[in-house]
Amino acid sequence: MKYMMLINLGPQARDWRTMTVEQQKAIATGYQALNQTPGVTPGTRLQPPETATTVRVQDGQTLTTDGPFVEIKEALDGYFVYEGDDLDAAIQVAAKVPAASMGGAIEIRPMAER
Numbered sequence: 001m002k003y004m005m006l007i008n009l010g011p012q013a014r015d016w017r018t019m020t021v022e023q024q025k026a027i028a029t030g031y032q033a034l035n036q037t038p039g040v041t042p043g044t045r046l047q048p049p050e051t052a053t054t055v056r057v058q059d060g061q062t063l064t065t066d067g068p069f070v071e072i073k074e075a076l077d078g079y080f081v082y083e084g085d086d087l088d089a090a091i092q093v094a095a096k097v098p099a100a101s102m103g104g105a106i107e108i109r110p111m112a113e114r
Contacts, residue, residue, distance in 0.1 A: 002111040003090040005043075007078040007097060010104030014048070014077060030098035034080075037093060041081040049075035077104075081111070 016024065035042040052075070054065045082093050087108070094106035 006107040008105045009077040009099045013099045013102040027098045039083045043080035045078045
């Protein structure tokens with residue numbers, strides 16, 4: 001089964017500038033190890049939520065809003081794909097994402113099969 005792993009860094013992990021060099025290195029090492037995990041297809045980090053543009057179509061008109069639709073504390077910061085046996089395996093991988101232990105969260109969604 002394939003799972004989309006949606007990463008919410010949370011305020012602490014999102015504010016890279018306030019971290020010590022040691023904290024930054026630990027996070028980078030954690031993501032490098034995650035990318036080496038069997039079944040993980042690395043995704044990428046996204047630009048900050050403030051750079052988002054949200055698009056809706058209402059009454060045939062395309063409407064855009066600067067910024068994310070959700071509150072920034074809930075915004076998507078990155079993603080990767082994991083292919084594993086079951087949800088329990090996906091949960092174990094999600095727990096290895098550095099942001100998960102820094103006030104962030106990882107949303108796991110099974111990918112629809114064609």
